[in-house]
Amino acid sequence: MRxxxxxxxxxxxxxxxxxxxxxPGVVANDNVNLTVEAGEIHAICGENGAGxxxxxxxxxxxxxxxxxxxxxxGEVVKLSSPSDAIELGIGMVHQHFMLADNLTVLENVxxxxxxxxxxxxxxxxxxxxxxxEVAGAYGLTIDPDEPVEHLEVGERQRVEIIxxxxxxxSILILDEPTAVLVPQEVEALFxxxxxxxxxxxTILFIDHKLEEVLEIADSxxxxxxxxxxxxxxPGDVTTGDLAELMVGSELPKPDTSDSTVTDxxxxxxxDLVVLDDERPVVKDVTFAVHEGEIxxxxxVEGNGQNELVDAIIGTAEISSGSITLVDEVITKWSVRxxxxxxxxxxxxxxxxxxxLLRAPLWENTILGHQTKRPFSSGPWIDRAxxxxxxxxxxxxxxxxxxxxxxxxxxxxxxxxxxxxxxREMSADPKVLVASHPTRGIDxxxxxxxxADIREARANGLxxxxxxxxxxxxxxxxxxxxxxxxxxxxxxLDPATITPRDLGAYMxxxxxxx
Amino acid sequence: MTxxxxxxxxxVGAPLLAAVFALGLASIVxxxxxxxxxxxxxxxxxxxxxxxxxxxxxxxxxxxxISAVAAAIGFRMNLFNIGVEGQYLLAAFFAAAAGxxxxxxxxxxVGLIFVVATSVGAFWSGLAGVLxxxxxxxxxxxTIMLNFIALGGLIAWLSRVWVDDVQATNSGTKIxxxxxxxxxxxxxxxxxxxxxxxxxxxxxxxxxALVIGLLYHVxxxxxxxxxxxxxxxxxxxxxxxxxxxxxxxxxxAMLLSGATAGMVGMVQVVSDxxxxxxxxxxxxxxxxxAVALLGRNHPGGMxxxxxxxxxxDASSGILQLSGSAPREIVVIIxxxxxxxxxxxxxxxxxxxxxxxxRLAAEALAKKQIExxx
Numbered sequence: 001m002r003x004x005x006x007x008x009x010x011x012x013x014x015x016x017x018x019x020x021x022x023x024p025g026v027v028a029n030d031n032v033n034l035t036v037e038a039g040e041i042h043a044i045c046g047e048n049g050a051g052x053x054x055x056x057x058x059x060x061x062x063x064x065x066x067x068x069x070x071x072x073x074g075e076v077v078k079l080s081s082p083s084d085a086i087e088l089g090i091g092m093v094h095q096h097f098m099l100a101d102n103l104t105v106l107e108n109v110x111x112x113x114x115x116x117x118x119x120x121x122x123x124x125x126x127x128x129x130x131x132x133e134v135a136g137a138y139g140l141t142i143d144p145d146e147p148v149e150h151l152e153v154g155e156r157q158r159v160e161i162i163x164x165x166x167x168x169x170s171i172l173i174l175d176e177p178t179a180v181l182v183p184q185e186v187e188a189l190f191x192x193x194x195x196x197x198x199x200x201x202t203i204l205f206i207d208h209k210l211e212e213v214l215e216i217a218d219s220x221x222x223x224x225x226x227x228x229x230x231x232x233x234p235g236d237v238t239t240g241d242l243a244e245l246m247v248g249s250e251l252p253k254p255d256t257s258d259s260t261v262t263d264x265x266x267x268x269x270x271d272l273v274v275l276d277d278e279r280p281v282v283k284d285v286t287f288a289v290h291e292g293e294i295x296x297x298x299x300v301e302g303n304g305q306n307e308l309v310d311a312i313i314g315t316a317e318i319s320s321g322s323i324t325l326v327d328e329v330i331t332k333w334s335v336r337x338x339x340x341x342x343x344x345x346x347x348x349x350x351x352x353x354x355x356l357l358r359a360p361l362w363e364n365t366i367l368g369h370q371t372k373r374p375f376s377s378g379p380w381i382d383r384a385x386x387x388x389x390x391x392x393x394x395x396x397x398x399x400x401x402x403x404x405x406x407x408x409x410x411x412x413x414x415x416x417x418x419x420x421x422x423r424e425m426s427a428d429p430k431v432l433v434a435s436h437p438t439r440g441i442d443x444x445x446x447x448x449x450x451a452d453i454r455e456a457r458a459n460g461l462x463x464x465x466x467x468x469x470x471x472x473x474x475x476x477x478x479x480x481x482x483x484x485x486x487x488x489x490x491x492l493d494p495a496t497i498t499p500r501d502l503g504a505y506m507x508x509x510x511x512x513x
Numbered sequence: 514m515t516x517x518x519x520x521x522x523x524x525v526g527a528p529l530l531a532a533v534f535a536l537g538l539a540s541i542v543x544x545x546x547x548x549x550x551x552x553x554x555x556x557x558x559x560x561x562x563x564x565x566x567x568x569x570x571x572x573x574x575x576x577x578x579i580s581a582v583a584a585a586i587g588f589r590m591n592l593f594n595i596g597v598e599g600q601y602l603l604a605a606f607f608a609a610a611a612g613x614x615x616x617x618x619x620x621x622x623v624g625l626i627f628v629v630a631t632s633v634g635a636f637w638s639g640l641a642g643v644l645x646x647x648x649x650x651x652x653x654x655x656t657i658m659l660n661f662i663a664l665g666g667l668i669a670w671l672s673r674v675w676v677d678d679v680q681a682t683n684s685g686t687k688i689x690x691x692x693x694x695x696x697x698x699x700x701x702x703x704x705x706x707x708x709x710x711x712x713x714x715x716x717x718x719x720x721x722a723l724v725i726g727l728l729y730h731v732x733x734x735x736x737x738x739x740x741x742x743x744x745x746x747x748x749x750x751x752x753x754x755x756x757x758x759x760x761x762x763x764x765x766a767m768l769l770s771g772a773t774a775g776m777v778g779m780v781q782v783v784s785d786x787x788x789x790x791x792x793x794x795x796x797x798x799x800x801x802x803a804v805a806l807l808g809r810n811h812p813g814g815m816x817x818x819x820x821x822x823x824x825x826d827a828s829s830g831i832l833q834l835s836g837s838a839p840r841e842i843v844v845i846i847x848x849x850x851x852x853x854x855x856x857x858x859x860x861x862x863x864x865x866x867x868x869x870x871r872l873a874a875e876a877l878a879k880k881q882i883e884x885x886x
Contacts, residue, residue: 313754315753315754334756334758335753335754335755335756335757335758336756336757336758337756338756339755339756340756345754347751347754352748352750352751353750353751353753353754354751354754355748355751356743356744356747356748356751356752357747357748358747359743359744359747363740366740367744367751367752367755368754368755368756369755370737370740370741370755370756370757371737371756376737376740379736379737379738380735380736380737381735381736381737381739381740383735402872406869406872407866407869409866409869409870410866410869410870410872
């Protein structure tokens with residue numbers, strides 16, 4: 001549409017046509033088209049697993065597309081490594097920072113491309129000059145001599161951005177830059193992004209917080225199931241429109257209808273304190289979960305939710321306080337004893353804590369239930385029993401795999417998650433600790449997981465649900481607790497709270513309501 | 514069914530290919546050094562068919578196999594027990610000393626020697642395990658250190674204290690009496706074949722090695738303990754969240770590995786030399802690591818690997834006698850086979866991963882067609 005107005009030639013910083021990338025079991029990018037104009041801020045939106053990160057990796061040369069062409073500044077290019085991308089002026093700021101804590105800001109920035117004097121010594125004067133030049137040009141203020149370990153998250157991110165600019169990048173890729181930031185830091189980041197744009201840089205960033213996208217982006221491209229759905233201007237759409245583009249026409253709703261909450265306490269946590277290096281990360285947390293109840297725990301990542309989960313599961317040391325399962329104090333129990341007593345666990349990172357990726361599915365279902373039938377009898381593993389149970393889980397929980405002998409790594413994320421949910425649910429737990437149970441899985445699997453949790457709730461299961469998806473929390477929970485810097489700062493009724501208000505509580509701002 | 518066939522071909526094909534590659538490379542080396550590879554390998558093969566060479570091969574393969582199992586127990590848990598070397602030498606030393614010091618009825622005497630050997634091996638290896646779980650010392654470092662302490666420290670010192678005859682040039686522990694020796698399997702083999710010549714005796718410890726292999730298979734693949742062991746090895750975080758106590762597993766694995774390592778030297782102690790002396794065979798612990806890698810920690814695979822290494826060792830003597838090739842060629846073949854096998858396994862495992870993913874994706878696609886139909 002741009003070309004019919006006066007046939008003016010518009011320089012596009014990036015132009016992707018027909019990019020397709022396949023991974024074992026999934027097509028991550030399916031005929032993706034993307035045009036980013038020079039000097040604009042372009043947002044890429046999409047659900048977890050929509051293919052955003054893969055697309056960014058292709059752009060940065062970390063992965064090669066199976067099909068499609070890529071143009072940078074009008075030239076067809078083929079990137080086979082990040083150094084090719086850097087040469088073309090493309091820089092990437094990863095979601096997880098890659099900084100050396102014990103070096104200073106300046107040392108981190110020059111790390112890997114140090115200017116040298118005669119004899120191979122680092123020319124710090126030249127480095128500093130170039131640093132000031134870059135930081136000054138884009139209005140990025142930071143003390144170059146500060147050790148990185150003393151920096152806040154937002155400042156570390158700024159160091160990463162300077163690092164990329166220092167290497168001459170004019171096209172910046174930011175992978176979920178706001179995911180790790182608190183609201184004030186997000187504002188600062190957006191100010192920096194505007195400065196960068198004013199300085200002539202092109203920014204491509206991934207985000208799935210829709211308000212933020214509308215605020216900062218000049219264009220928005222939406223991905224769904226690996227395909228480009230639309231490219232829109234922020235003035236033309238609302239957050240609702242964007243959400244619809246992201247998930248398709250019907251938004252699944254995680255509503256739980258009638259209350260099934262009983263007054264039988266399944267798990268009681270009292271005055272729980274967990275220390276990390278003498279610093280309390282869980283502070284005097286007290287709450288109870290009843291049979292048939294889902295207690296949602298909201299909070300910005302890193303406010304003690306993970307440590308709380310670890311304390312309940314038994315993998316973190318409890319400094320003081322107590323945990324009671326039905327009528328037994330389990331504070332000092334081992335993980336195995338707790339699992340055997342009926343605590344089910346859906347970990348937030350299924351690859352790290354949930355699966356033996358190279359082992360067949362039937363061995364994966366044994367994990368966590370080694371001591372119980374039908375998985376074992378006495379000291380022996382019951383191979384036939386385990387296989388049969390896995391076969392049941394495969395049918396009941398719709399795990400899509402050719403058989404139970406394939407390795408877990410062959411399954412897609414959603415199916416891996418369904419296997420884990422099936423494994424935990426079929427063991428008939430008293431309490432289920434579900435940490436981000438639908439993170440990174442597709443909409444269909446998400447709906448299945450919600451249905452499973454709801455059904456178990458109706459059958460009297462007590463669930464602790466930790467999630468970053470506020471709609472999921474509000475939709476599923478009977479009670480919502482908000483954690484902020486290790487403490488429970490609010491107990492809310494999901495029937496009356498909106499995601500916006502909940503967000504305010506999570507940043508520690510909403511306690512006055 | 515074709516899938517199963519493909520898998521088998523892939524599994525067996527990898528080490529076979531590695532062996533062919535190693536032979537090819539060894540041939541080139543032989544040509545460069547001025548020997549005729551066909552002549553050299555021909556000599557090896559011709560001799561390999563002789564009953565005496567087979568006996569010799571099995572005798573040499575036995576400690577390789579036990580040592581490989583000891584290393585494999587650690588590997589299955591991602592523990593790198595480099596200390597099999599020190600563990601078996603120390604165990605053999607104490608076991609030989611104990612065996613020479615007492616006089617017991619036949620079966621009991623041999624039993625005592627084995628109990629001492631496994632206990633000493635387990636203790637020495639357990640030290641590394643305890644250091645790891647209490648002080649966070651990496652087991653690679655600690656077991657290497659313990660190797661030095663065992664060989665250069667304890668054995669060097671104690672063999673001067675417990676020595677049988679200080680004047681002898683090759684002094685060692687007191688000779689174990691007849692009651693503490695394991696009978697050879699010659700009479701059993703001779704039922705099926707001709708009489709075994711050249712004074713060769715098939716070691717009774719071979720039976721022990723077979724039992725160890727069987728136990729290893731059953732414990733690792735069929736028991737809860739084995740499952741916990743493998744789970745800890747393939748994903749320690751998932752294992753921990755799944756209720757496997759990580760510290761206990763580390764100590765248990767090191768104890769088991771060490772106990773097995775303790776039996777590596779038994780061929781020498783109860784059926785060959787009947788003492789520990791200065792020329793006691795060293796290096797079996799490191800050879801075991803190689804065999805475990807070659808056999809992919811699989812009880813059958815390691816047996817094949819041990820026999821192969823045993824055969825190559827047995828052949829080196831023949832090459833020296835016939836002079837058709839330098840005997841060192843055997844070591845070159847062993848090294849190249851190992852390297853080539855490790856590479857081949859990696860290639861095969863990648864092919865297999867892709868295969869499985871493709872199958873899973875097909876199942877997914879099929880299901881979706883069914884749903885949409």
